[in-house]
Amino acid sequence: MxxxxxxxxxxxxxxxxxxxxxxxxxxxxxxxxxxxxxxxxxxxxxxxxxxxxxxxxxxxxxxxxxxxxxxxxxxxxxTLAAQSPESMAFIDSSIIRAHQHAAGAKKGGADHAIGRSRGGLSTKINAVVDEAGLPIRLSISPGQASDKAAAPALIDSLTRTDHVVADRGYDAMALIARIEARGAAAHIPTQRDRKVQRSVDRAIYRQRNLVERYFNKLKHFRRIATRFEKLAVTYLAAVALASARLWTRTYESTT
Incomplete structure (x- = not known):
């Protein structure tokens, strides 16, 4: 083998x-x-x-x-992610540089989810992981897109989550209200320039490193760490397949 x-x-x-x-x-x-x-x-x-x-x-x-x-x-x-209890959800994103082969796709027609951010042409992977650090929701967007823009679709797909945890980049009253409307508690610190600061449970917030560790594992797949696929559908498929491999390895280690 x-x-x-x-x-x-x-x-x-x-x-x-x-x-x-x-x-x-x-x-x-x-x-x-x-x-x-x-x-x-x-x-x-x-x-x-x-x-x-x-x-x-x-x-x-x-x-x-x-x-x-x-x-x-x-x-x-x-299908694999559906096995998660989803009681906790940790949301974050990671910027991925687009290789010139991916960035050379023709404009118009098909969706590419490639944009220009501070590091050049890039794509953003948006992810939600559960309390075990396993991915349960995925999406991709252009590199310059706001995290807040991708969050609603991820949050709306959560059906049995009690706690949603994210960093200050997701601080928006509309997003907080959306989370609470689904019966979950939002653990998202306020931006430092706000007059009224919202407190978060430190013990829960410290677990946010689970989503950061997921991205570290995901980027062991070199074709994920650098985007070569031209189309958004094929790059998202690659991210999903690599994420599925993290699930199968977890199952293997517990059997």
Whole structure:
């Protein structure tokens, strides 16, 4: 088994989440293809440099790309993330530099979620992790986009959360009200220039490092740490698949 290949335990978790094989059509070995995709995500190598043990790179690339556009990889992540109790939600974002190959996409038509921030062309990954530090919600936006703009959609998708924790970048009365309307407590410090400062539970707020640690783990996947995909749908699929791998490794360690 190669270094980044799925273990038997991980494969038993993921295999039932993949699309059924069409009748009468022999599909290339799913496990081998998926291992090839993880090799690319983890090493950041160009698709053409995929080792021969994974089969033709075109097969692996086409499967990743086709299933990304069909929402398969995001569905795999969502299914695993649905196992979370979601009692606590820690929200944050991380800026990702866009490689010139990604930034060269044609303007107009397809969504790219690439913008110009202080570090150049970039994308922002917005994430929510639970009390175990595992990702439960994901989205991407242009690098210059405000964290507050991405937060409502993430918050609205939480259905059983008691506590929402975020840093000062998410301080907005509308956002606080949105959280409280869902029956959760907001642990978000006020901006320092506000006359009235809102207090937060320090013990809960200190756990915010869980989301920072998630981003650190996510960026071990070099094709996530630097964005090479031109389309938002394919980059989000890569982020979702890498995040799903964090879930399968957690399951493996507890079995």
């Amino acid at each position: 190669a270094r980044f290949d799925l273990s038997d335990v991980e494969w038993r978790i993921i295999e039932p989440l993949l699309p059924d094989k069409p009748r009468g059509v022999a599909r290339v070995d799913d496990r081998r293809v998926l291992n090839g995709i993880f090799h690319i995500l983890r090493t950041g190598s160009p698709w053409r440099d995929l080792p021969e043990r994974y089969g033709p790179y075109t097969t692996v690339y086409n499967r990743f790309n086709r299933w990304a556009k069909a929402g398969v990889w995001v569905n795999v992540f969502n």
